[in-house]
Amino acid sequence: MSGPGLDPTQLDRYSRHVIMDEIGPTGQAELLDARVLVVGAGGLGSPAIQYLAAAGVGELGIADDDTVERSNLQRQIVHADSDVGRKKVDSAADFVTRLNPDVDVVTHDLRVSSGNITELVADYDFVVDGSDNFRTRYLVNDACTLAGVPFSHGAIYRFEGQVTTFTEGSPCYRCLFPEAPPEGTVPDCATVGVLGALPGVVGSIQATETAKHLIGVGETLDGRLLVYDAMDMNFEEVPIAPNPDCPVCGEGGIESVGEVEYTDSCAIAST
Secondary structure (H helix, E strand, C coil): CCCCCCCHHHHHHCHHHHCCCCCHHHHHHHHHHCEEEEECCCCCHHHHHHHHHHHCCCEEEEECCCECCHHHHHCCCCCCHHHCCCEHHHHHHHHHHHHCCCCEEEEECCCCCCCCHHHHHCCCCEEEECCCCHHHHHHHHHHHHHHCCCEEEEEEEECEEEEEEECCCCCCHHHHCCCCCCCCCCCCHHHHCECCCHHHHHHHHHHHHHHHHHHCCCCCCCCEEEEEECCCCEEEEEECCCCCCCCCCCCCCCCCHHHCCCCCCCCCCCC
16 A cells, blocks of 8 residues: 555554554655644653654654653653753654654744744644643643644643643633632642653543544544543543633634733733
């Protein structure tokens, strides 16, 4: 079986995709032409980066300003003990290069901010939000929603994870969570811990959602929040209803992230 633009090595590498009716050589070619940005090369970003690279996403952007610490290695699987002290974007890029030479890695060694997020997401077809703080989550949501760039949201806490997908015209993250909880009410994993395998499940679902959207197959989590309880080993779905008064995806909302102060609750005043 041959495919559009696939050489013999690629037909061999991606053969388990190519033989699937839902993907085939055309779908694989679409993955190879796609550009995906992963925000955060940590617990969620690591499995997303690993599986998107293995799937043959042609251009993989990785945005992170952090360095690898030994305590990261229990869950951040694209980094190794020898990477401790290195920039996460460099460590992750080396991992991708070793895994799949088809993938062009673009590293963004920066902290995502209102000053760079709009330009950053504009270069990509899809964004995977693997961030670990509310400020970045709201920044990614607002910038992607305003630009019409689809994105996947994931979050983890101890034994629990959540994941959903937002596309153009769908409810956005602010429809679900209009503003962040008060500072200190949701401890981070450095304080309360996290099961090492948990982000692997959530990040893999994010990678799955990304690939399906890029190929245009199946149903995504658009309009649904999938909640995973690893302790009791069950999944629940929470519907996400559009908010007509949402200050980002509703009528008469903001026009740019520059209008928002991404501090404390990241709230947007009524317009």
